[in-house]
Amino acid sequence: MGKHKHLMIGCGAAALSALKQIRKLGSEDEVKLVTMEDYLPYSPASLPYLVSRRIKESDVQVTDDDYFDQMKATLIRGRRVISIDTQSQKLYYDNGESDTYDTLLIASGSEPVMPPVLKKAGALEFHIMDDYINLTKHLKNRTKVTILGAGLVSIELAVALRERGHEVSVIAPRERILRRYFDGEVGSYIIDLLGESGVPVSLNWGEVVEARRYRDGIQAKFASGKRLDTHIIIACIGVKPRVSFVDGSGIMINQGILVDKRMRTNIPSVFTAGDVAEAPDFFTGNNGVNPILPTAVRQGKIAGSNMVGEEVEYEGWLPMNTLNFFGHLATSVGESTPSKGDEVLIEKEEKKRHYKKVIYRDGKLVGATFIDTDVDAGVIHYLIKERVDIDPYKDLLIKKPKDVSLWLMLKAEKKSIS
Amino acid sequence: MRVKTLCDAIKIEEGECLPDCYACQERCAEVKQEIYPGCAGIKAIHIPEVNSHTAVICNQCREPACAEVCPTGAITKSEVDGIVRIDEAKCLGCGLCALVCPYGGIHYDAEAKKAFKCDLCDGDPQCVSACPNDVISLIKVRTVWQYLHEDKFAGGVAFCAGCPLELTLRILSKVLGRKTILVGTPSCSAPIIHGQNIGTWHRLPYYGCLMTGVPSSATGLTRYYRKIGKDVRVVCFTGDGCAADVGFQPLSGAAERNEKFIYVCYDNEGYMNTGIQRSSTTPFGAATTTTPVGVAARGKGTPAKNLPLIIAMHRVPYVATATLSHIEDFVKKLLKAEERRKEGFAYIHVFSPCPVGWGIESDSSIQVCRMAVRTNYFPLWEAERGRFRLTHTIATPRPITEYTKLIRKFRHLTKEELAQLQEEVNSNLAFLRHLTEFGGEEGTSSAEG
Numbered sequence: 001m002g003k004h005k006h007l008m009i010g011c012g013a014a015a016l017s018a019l020k021q022i023r024k025l026g027s028e029d030e031v032k033l034v035t036m037e038d039y040l041p042y043s044p045a046s047l048p049y050l051v052s053r054r055i056k057e058s059d060v061q062v063t064d065d066d067y068f069d070q071m072k073a074t075l076i077r078g079r080r081v082i083s084i085d086t087q088s089q090k091l092y093y094d095n096g097e098s099d100t101y102d103t104l105l106i107a108s109g110s111e112p113v114m115p116p117v118l119k120k121a122g123a124l125e126f127h128i129m130d131d132y133i134n135l136t137k138h139l140k141n142r143t144k145v146t147i148l149g150a151g152l153v154s155i156e157l158a159v160a161l162r163e164r165g166h167e168v169s170v171i172a173p174r175e176r177i178l179r180r181y182f183d184g185e186v187g188s189y190i191i192d193l194l195g196e197s198g199v200p201v202s203l204n205w206g207e208v209v210e211a212r213r214y215r216d217g218i219q220a221k222f223a224s225g226k227r228l229d230t231h232i233i234i235a236c237i238g239v240k241p242r243v244s245f246v247d248g249s250g251i252m253i254n255q256g257i258l259v260d261k262r263m264r265t266n267i268p269s270v271f272t273a274g275d276v277a278e279a280p281d282f283f284t285g286n287n288g289v290n291p292i293l294p295t296a297v298r299q300g301k302i303a304g305s306n307m308v309g310e311e312v313e314y315e316g317w318l319p320m321n322t323l324n325f326f327g328h329l330a331t332s333v334g335e336s337t338p339s340k341g342d343e344v345l346i347e348k349e350e351k352k353r354h355y356k357k358v359i360y361r362d363g364k365l366v367g368a369t370f371i372d373t374d375v376d377a378g379v380i381h382y383l384i385k386e387r388v389d390i391d392p393y394k395d396l397l398i399k400k401p402k403d404v405s406l407w408l409m410l411k412a413e414k415k416s417i418s
Numbered sequence: 419m420r421v422k423t424l425c426d427a428i429k430i431e432e433g434e435c436l437p438d439c440y441a442c443q444e445r446c447a448e449v450k451q452e453i454y455p456g457c458a459g460i461k462a463i464h465i466p467e468v469n470s471h472t473a474v475i476c477n478q479c480r481e482p483a484c485a486e487v488c489p490t491g492a493i494t495k496s497e498v499d500g501i502v503r504i505d506e507a508k509c510l511g512c513g514l515c516a517l518v519c520p521y522g523g524i525h526y527d528a529e530a531k532k533a534f535k536c537d538l539c540d541g542d543p544q545c546v547s548a549c550p551n552d553v554i555s556l557i558k559v560r561t562v563w564q565y566l567h568e569d570k571f572a573g574g575v576a577f578c579a580g581c582p583l584e585l586t587l588r589i590l591s592k593v594l595g596r597k598t599i600l601v602g603t604p605s606c607s608a609p610i611i612h613g614q615n616i617g618t619w620h621r622l623p624y625y626g627c628l629m630t631g632v633p634s635s636a637t638g639l640t641r642y643y644r645k646i647g648k649d650v651r652v653v654c655f656t657g658d659g660c661a662a663d664v665g666f667q668p669l670s671g672a673a674e675r676n677e678k679f680i681y682v683c684y685d686n687e688g689y690m691n692t693g694i695q696r697s698s699t700t701p702f703g704a705a706t707t708t709t710p711v712g713v714a715a716r717g718k719g720t721p722a723k724n725l726p727l728i729i730a731m732h733r734v735p736y737v738a739t740a741t742l743s744h745i746e747d748f749v750k751k752l753l754k755a756e757e758r759r760k761e762g763f764a765y766i767h768v769f770s771p772c773p774v775g776w777g778i779e780s781d782s783s784i785q786v787c788r789m790a791v792r793t794n795y796f797p798l799w800e801a802e803r804g805r806f807r808l809t810h811t812i813a814t815p816r817p818i819t820e821y822t823k824l825i826r827k828f829r830h831l832t833k834e835e836l837a838q839l840q841e842e843v844n845s846n847l848a849f850l851r852h853l854t855e856f857g858g859e860e861g862t863s864s865a866e867g
Contacts, residue, residue: 013487017486042490043489043490045489045512045514046490046512049510049511049512054510054511054531055490055507055508055510059490059507059508060490061490061491062489062490063491293487293514294487294514294517294518297487301486320517321517322512322514322516322517322526324511324512324526324528324531327528327529327531329513329526329528331513331517372528376516376519376522376524376525377516377517378515378516378517378518378519378520378521378522379519379520379521379522381517381518381520396465396467400465403464404465405522406461406463406474406522407463407465407468407470407472409520409521410472410474413521
């Protein structure tokens with residue numbers, strides 16, 4: 001059998017992780033990565049830290065300059081994929097060229113949602129490196145920035161801009177912020193803490209109905225009737241899987257590209273991973289999109305194994321994230337709101353500082369939320385993933401989450417090795 | 419058991435921490451205070467409610483989740499010493515590493531906006547000496563890491579499922595390195611050392627000869643290379659049938675002449691390749707095709723010949739026993755053999771269970787190796803320049819039945835016969851212990867029972 005050719009669309013965390021795994025398994029197959037961007041691999045997760053000037057632009061590159069040579073892989077930059085022909089296993093690029101593959105990994109990530117009315121009025125996006133560069137140009141002589149949207153990127157960016165010295169406010173279309181990770185009560189804690197540090201968050205604005213650019217800034221009108229007048233609007237309303245080029249290829253798409261536990265699409269030899277994938281989740285096995293970095297890394301690894309013929313199954317994704325802002329830390333792992341029959345324990349302070357919440361189902365942990373609590377989130381993640389029996393220690397765990405979670409982890413590890 | 423650590427690592431004895439002692443954590447914070455106040459790579463855990471007092475520290479994982487997820491590549495595992503480190507300049511302080519580490523090995527401080535983890539103090543961890551109760555120790559496995567880094571074994575395996583020979587050869591080739599010539603013979607190891615199957619090979623030169631000619635051929639090769647002034651190590655790799663029976667005379671001769679090469683015998687206790695016949699190293703009671711179990715016969719009637727002891731009695735520079743459940747021990751012995759080879763003959767006897775011939779499950783060969791050590795059926799020892807030493811003593815040995823129950827070639831043994839086998843194990847060990855008294859010493863004691 002000759003060498004296989006693996007083609008990867010994208011060079012973010014998922015694709016890099018797949019490449020690394022393919023080489024780790026000893027495969028000497030040809031690997032080629034194609035990215036629409038002009039840069040060597042970086043993670044969009046580091047962009048807010050560039051805004052806040054915590055790190056320098058030269059520090060965001062994930063890999064060494066000669067990484068792809070070391071890995072005996074090829075990276076093609078600045079090229080978009082237009083369409084895929086899964087019959088003849090061919091890709092078509094925006095420069096008119098085409099390419100063939102034996103195995104294809106679609107790891108094209110996500111793209112921001114931008115309402116046309118805002119785009120026309122010159123609102124900015126904040127998703128990739130070019131957006132950051134564009135933003136810094138706009139920031140030069142303008143101080144007042146409004147961020148539209150209440151997801152993790154919005155909040156991280158707002159914090160970063162504040163640290164950079166700008167006047168920032170966040171406008172949430174609906175009644176909650178960070179809905180994916182935190183419930184309404186925790187959200188209100190976070191809003192208070194943000195407000196104290198100079199980032200006001202305002203809720204229930206509704207959709208933008210009108211927007212207009214004028215010399216010094218932008219004016220916008222919302223469905224709620226509220227009006228906004230600011231220098232810069234950055235729209236961080238949400239992201240969706242980047243799948244436009246997949247249309248017509250026969251690859252099944254719902255929100256993202258549908259995959260099984262081995263990260264295979266409905267078309268043999270086409271795999272997908274990361275923000276673009278709609279993969280089984282941990283609790284139900286139902287498919288869903290979970291656009292976070294740890295999920296991309298894990299799915300890339302699983303895809304890489306299966307692309308070279310290993311049979312490895314994905315255990316499913318869990319929602320989780322961590323938000324650090326002005327010295328505070330909010331962390332969420334697993335489910336943030338209980339289902340019927342779940343047991344919920346909460347410990348909080350009057351002054352809205354520390355907050356702890358754990359959700360149990362059948363004696364096992366299914367979710368936990370912490371604000372400014374000394375705990376290792378990864379260990380909590382472990383307890384959920386390994387379905388460790390917490391039953392006798394439910395109260396103890398919320399009382400001393402750090403020590404008790406570590407102890408439960410050590411206990412479970414011992415059980416698994418004996 | 420998952421291998422999580424392939425570099426020096428901190429070992430924390432379970433359940434021996436003093437209540438409310440934070441000495442390790444405090445020392446770490448003191449040493450690393452410039453990173454951020456209060457940071458500590460090691461965390462003391464005290465939960466009086468469940469009477470648990472211990473400490474947790476980074477495992478220096480083989481595939482560190484923290485490094486895989488780091489958005490800027492600030493966390494890396496060193497290819498030199500295996501330590502997982504954070505490059506402060508590249509660290510965003512995003513905290514994703516602490517979100518994915520399952521073992522509480524990396525800590526994130528939101529106020530300092532920094533992540534922190536144990537870097538083993540670059541090889542001299544201060545928590546070890548800070549511990550008032552000697553609970554923390556540093557396990558050195560650096561040599562293993564360095565040698566295992568390069569794989570000299572080509573892909574593909576042509577052995578029977580579960581055969582430990584692949585791992586034996588893999589370790590041997592990794593540890594001894596490129597300048598090695600293997601000498602062997604038609605045997606179980608042939609599918610790989612001859613390179614009979616496409617793509618399955620050890621990437622080393624190989625000289626194949628008859629069972630009666632292995633040590634003499636190795637003698638010729640060794641002397642030739644010495645004559646032309648090249649330092650090439652010659653390693654014989656044969657089974658026990660060749661070493662103990664068919665090729666015993668030239669082996670004994672080469673040992674007596676103190677030829678400067680290494681002889682590795684993999685002991686699967688019989689002629690497994692030709693149809694599971696008995697050899698002189700087949701143990702008492704074992705069923706083989708030539709010592710069957712029936713109305714009159716009860717398996718082999720005599721005990722195994724103790725080949726490594728016989729070779730040791732040739733007073734050669736190095737003799738050792740090894741097995742695959744104790745790889746670090748095996749690697750150290752290969753390194754010693756390589757060192758002593760410069761003085762003369764070095765011999766390693768590797769216990770090598772045969773899933774087909776012995777009747778063991780193909781996924782349990784390593785378990786059988788481990789149980790052979792834990793029952794003292796196969797004690798791990800070495801004799802370096804005539805000084806005997808047990809390299810791994812067992813505090814509370816398991817009864818021999820724990821071992822024989824894993825293996826079908828022993829399943830017919832009666833209580834009395836098992837007692838006889840146990841007696842042999844005991845007297846073998848006692849004999850070895852006597853030998854260690856002549857200027858030898860015992861190795862690190864183990865809590866394995």
